[in-house]
Amino acid sequence: MRLVVDLNKCQGYAQCAFLAPDVFAMHGEESLVYNPHAPEEQRERLARAVAACPVQAITADGLDGAGEQGTGSAQEARDAR
């Protein structure tokens, strides 16, 4: 599952780091580091983190079972070359 955090929006509430500590971590007082490629077994935790972010800064695909989308376009990209 791919994800990206809009760090302009992020205000360091750390809800994500609390709900999905294997994906998100605070680095210092306020800065967030995250793994943009979350493993499949983190699906549920990631979904909770996305929902809990007070500023809705996290975008992830593949959370609602539509996870083949990203992989699909990767395949397409290879085919089109």
Next chain:
Amino acid sequence: MPADHVDWLRREGRIVIVGASLAGLRAAETLRAEGFAGELTLIGDEPYEPYDRPPLSKSVLLGKASPHRTELPHRREIDAKWRLGVAATGLDLSAKRVKLADGDEVEYDRLLIATGVRARPWLKADEARLDGVCLLRTRDDAADLYQRLKAGPRRVFVIGAGFAGSEVASACREMGVPVTVAERAGAPLVGALGGVIGAVAADLQTENGVDLRPHVTVTSLEGDPVGRVRAVHLSDESVVEVDVVVVSLGSVRNTDWLTGSGLGAGPRGIACDAGCRAFDFRGIVTDDVFVAGDVARSPHALFGYQFLSLEHWGNAVAQAETAAHNMICHGADRRPHLWMPAFWSSMFGVNIKSVGVPPMGDQLMITQGSLAERRFVGVYGYQGRVIAAVSFDNTRWLEFYARQIERGAPFPVEFPTMDRRPEGRQPVAADFPDPSLPTHGPTVTLTGYSPADQQLVFHPARH
């Protein structure tokens, strides 16, 4: 142009996006979200589908993310034809064709240019080719640099203390790798945030064990007999022995491929109107060519209609969305791109964020916290109004200051705050270097007319 041209375009037109990164992807998604049903082609010179770059100098170098897995999530299915791993090499405006490096040509009805920037390489090509001399812009760059840092080099040398260079230095220290940073100006981040904040950044670096060398330039890189870099020679005649050199001298806009196309493109980017429509070299707005992201420069009403060229993640997203919207709607429904500039960085455990355009400011007030604690908000003033703000570990205030900038709030700021320290009562000079002198790594470039861009010979009318 017939009134139904836009309806036709939305139904069965061909839209080509050159540049398959953040801006290109978000534009493609917006086109589909707003009902574009025609043919969509994305062209990218890298063989990878759109990936995110900010993690490359942070999470990736800290070993918390793989450089190969930062692909951007898709917001929706875009049903596009991807031409990846092939660069655009030319543009024929009258035939409406993009030329590709493999000899192919792609026709368009509307074109979006989002080719972004690339890292500025070390100026001496033979030295730049030495093994161990690195850049950090692409995911291949990040993978290479991460491997080299992990191998435990004797010392890393970073040329240029802008945001990228400082983030690399931070990652080195966190990995326990000795690092030297050379900066032409007096402190890190000076070009982006001025000398007062730069001094804080300098303390941050030296206290974390960075060997910081301000006021020097690198004169040459020395290789060993098998072509590996082994030493860096500086303008103060000192020599530093190293295994890795990271060239962090800012970026170059990817406009070379537009040479001779007739578009208003040059080293400072591609000029466009506030609706993202590109200008041609005569300053006339084009109808079918749009621009978004780092490569664009567009006028902004809040900042004196300066043509701003913003290398900001959020700008790439917002400008792509506006450009895509404007590409497929009737004139009266078009929107201007008037995004509040904002960026972030993170180094040595400190979260640095900014809103507005700090380099336009001439004065600075610390309104929250204190410089000594490295937890503060600094507000920049320009001609009696608030023009920008920067925070070190104080991000929640920035939204407030963004609103202040939008409404042209007076400077010096007048409102009392909870924790105003004595240092904040009076504005001080923000201490930006002379803009005519180069500094490394500003993320905002104020791009007025450059004599270097000259493409016309001016003949005054005879009366």
